[in-house]
Amino acid sequence: MSRPSTAPVWVPDPQIVLAQLASGILGYAQQTADRSAFRLPYPANLQLALDRLTLLAWHQETESPASVVELLSWAGTPFAEWPIDLPDADVDPEESLLAYGRPTAICEELGSLRGDVEGEMRENALIRAVMDRTQAAQAPASYVAFRRLLVEYPVLTALELDTRLADPELALVADQVRQAYPEAPPEAAADGVVRTCGGCRGLLLPLDDDRTWTCEDDSCSAPGTAGPIHPAAEGVRWLRRELRTFITAPGRAELRIAQVVADMGVAVELWPDFDACDLSVFAERPWVADVKAWRNPTRLGRALRARMFSVPAHADRAYVVVGQEQVRAQQRYIERLRRACPAVRPGQRVVAVSEKQFVEAVRRRVENES
Numbered sequence: 074m075s076r077p078s079t080a081p082v083w084v085p086d087p088q089i090v091l092a093q094l095a096s097g098i099l100g101y102a103q104q105t106a107d108r109s110a111f112r113l114p115y116p117a118n119l120q121l122a123l124d125r126l127t128l129l130a131w132h133q134e135t136e137s138p139a140s141v142v143e144l145l146s147w148a149g150t151p152f153a154e155w156p157i158d159l160p161d162a163d164v165d166p167e168e169s170l171l172a173y174g175r176p177t178a179i180c181e182e183l184g185s186l187r188g189d190v191e192g193e194m195r196e197n198a199l200i201r202a203v204m205d206r207t208q209a210a211q212a213p214a215s216y217v218a219f220r221r222l223l224v225e226y227p228v229l230t231a232l233e234l235d236t237r238l239a240d241p242e243l244a245l246v247a248d249q250v251r252q253a254y255p256e257a258p259p260e261a262a263a264d265g266v267v268r269t270c271g272g273c274r275g276l277l278l279p280l281d282d283d284r285t286w287t288c289e290d291d292s293c294s295a296p297g298t299a300g301p302i303h304p305a306a307e308g309v310r311w312l313r314r315e316l317r318t319f320i321t322a323p324g325r326a327e328l329r330i331a332q333v334v335a336d337m338g339v340a341v342e343l344w345p346d347f348d349a350c351d352l353s354v355f356a357e358r359p360w361v362a363d364v365k366a367w368r369n370p371t372r373l374g375r376a377l378r379a380r381m382f383s384v385p386a387h388a389d390r391a392y393v394v395v396g397q398e399q400v401r402a403q404q405r406y407i408e409r410l411r412r413a414c415p416a417v418r419p420g421q422r423v424v425a426v427s428e429k430q431f432v433e434a435v436r437r438r439v440e441n442e443s
């Protein structure tokens with residue numbers, strides 16, 4: 074994706090500006106969440122994004138944000154409402170970087186310059202530590218138990234967390250599990266309780282009026298359903314944001330697929346060989362899958378162009394599988410993804426399909442072989 078050739082060289086690339094803005098917002102959210110300092114400078118990326126947006130605005134002869142504060146207020150509105158056009162920036166008009174004052178999953182996806190945020194995830198210190206510890210102990214089951222916990226329980230009370238850690242498989246990585254679940258932010262509690270979502274088991278957050286509660290997870294399949302309510306005094310813990318975006322969201326599809334495939338009587342492994350892939354199906358001539366929960370197919374295509382799924386040599390077939398929530402939320406998701414990344418078109422070594430298409434392909438093979 075390049076700028077229109079008519080743009081002068083001093084006009085910044087909107088894609089890069091948005092990436093800087095997104096990573097500045099993530100940095101700022103981290104600083105304010107730590108509350109370690111009362112007055113901190115804004116992250117350099119925010120200031121840089123402001124300067125570059127100003128240049129874009131000049132070029133488009135439209136208004137620019139007057140300050141970082143105003144820039145942050147833009148971040149909370151859909152891109153369609155911005156006075157500045159963002160051609161080739163791989164964002165949809167209804168998307169925004171902040172929702173209810175918090176970074177969105179879109180912000181998280183954009184926050185990595187080369188779209189290689191999942192690569193960074195693998196380098197994430199916490200995930201790395203879990204990987205090292207479980208590999209050193211030759212305990213793949215511990216690695217799987219850790220991943221499964223993060224997918225199934227984005228919220229835990231302090232007591233539930235202790236109970237889970239009594240399981241020897243998780244006990245091996247107890248320190249890392251505790252780091253993955255910091256205390257829920259104080260604004261999650263109202264009237265002395267913390268509410269959860271029945272759809273995704275995540276937190277419900279109160280809107281400004283303190284009476285409306287909303288599921289924070291924009292890929293939740295049933296955001297209107299109420300889940301358990303916990304007294305705030307029980308010490309509610311909430312999985313870290315980047316883990317919710319890149320582990321929990323695709324993990325829901327991973328667990329669903331594993332269940333359906335196991336019900337067909339087919340061998341299936343989750344995160345085999347310490348995460349060589351997300352799913353391996355069939356014991357003989359296995360099919361492997363990398364499961365994705367990116368909101369935007371063009372952004373996912375860009376990420377795949379930067380870093381393609383490395384297929385284990387013994388795999389018979391390899392798929393990039395997109396979760397049903399994401400496929401349903403975007404028209405022609407798979408078609409747009411294949412257009413953005415020709416390397417996942419039919420006939421290639423790795424083929425992009427929806428969750429439903431993947432399960433159907435497995436079913437066809439089972440029928441053919443029986």
Ligand SMILES: [Zn+2]
Nearest residue numbers: 270273288293
């Ligand atoms: Zn939910």
